[in-house]
Amino acid sequence: METDPVDAQSALDTAAAAERRSAKIATPPLWFDLWFGVTCAVIPVEAAIGTAIAAALILVGVECLSFGLLLGTYRRVTGVWPRQLFMFTHLRFVLLLITLVVLLVGAAAASTQLAWSYGLGWWLVPVAVATAVLATLLSRTGNAMYAHVLGAR
Amino acid sequence: MTTPAFDEIIHNPVRLRACAMLAGLAHAAFPVLRDELGVSDSVLSKHLATLEAAGYVKLTKATSDRRLRTSVALTRKGRDAYAAHVAALQLIVAGEATSSTA
Secondary structure, rough: OOOOOOOOOHHHHHHHHHHHHHHHOOOOHHHHHHHHHHHHHHHHHHHHHHOOHHHHOOOOOHHHHHHHHHHHHHHHHHHHEEEOOHHHHHHHHHHHHHHHHHHHHHHHHHHHHHHHOOOOOOOOHHHHHHHHHHHHHHHHHHHHHHHHHHHOO | OOOOOOOOOHHOHHHHHHHHHHHHHEEEEEHHHHHOOOOOHHHHHHHHHHHHHOEEEEEEOOOOOOOOEEEEEEOHHHHHHHHHHHHHHHHHHHHHHHHHOO
C-alpha cells in the first residue's frame, strides 16, 4: 500500500468533506448571477426594438457573446466545470428553470406589447431592470440549490 | 441502485478525495485538484495515472494561452466505482453500528 488505510467512517467523512469542497468551488459567485441577470435584461430590449431588425440582431449577438464570455470567465476563474444534468432530477430546480423561461418570455411579450402601444420610451428601463433583478435572483437561487444538492450528497 | 463494492484503488486517501471532488463535476483543472488535495504535481500525477490505468479518470490536455492545460474528469466507470465504494463504506459503518448495538 502507498499510504495507510483509513477506517470506513473516516473515509466517508473525507469523501463527504471533499464533495462539499467541490460544491463550494463549483458554485458560481455573485458576479456570475449579476452578469447573468444583466444579460437576460437584454431580451426585453431586443423584443421592444424587434421591428428594427438590424439593431435587434446586434443585440442578439451581444447577448450570445455575453453568455459565452460569462461561461468562459467562470471556467477560467474556478478551474472547474459543473455537472448539472443530475439537477434535472430535482423538481424544484426544474420549476426554477420553468419560472426563468416564463419570466423571459413574459418580459419579451410585455415589451413587444408596450412598444406597439407607446413606441420606444423610458418604460423600457424599468422593464429591463426588473428582468435583470428577477433573473439575478433566480440564478442565485438555482446556484444555491445546486450547491446544496451537490454538497449534501 | 448501486451495488456496494470496496475498491482498493479508490480507497487510497488522495485518490478517494480526488474521486469525491470530481464526482460532482464534469471536469476540473489539474492545478485546482492539486491545490485542493494539497499535494505536489508529481504526487497527483502518480495518483491520476493509477486512476487512469483503471479507467476511472480521463485526462485531457489542451493548449490555451500558449500553455498546456490538463483537465481531469471521472469516467462513467469511475463514477460507478466511486459510488459503489462509498456504498461499501456505508455498509461497513452500518454493520459496525449494528454489531455494536446487538
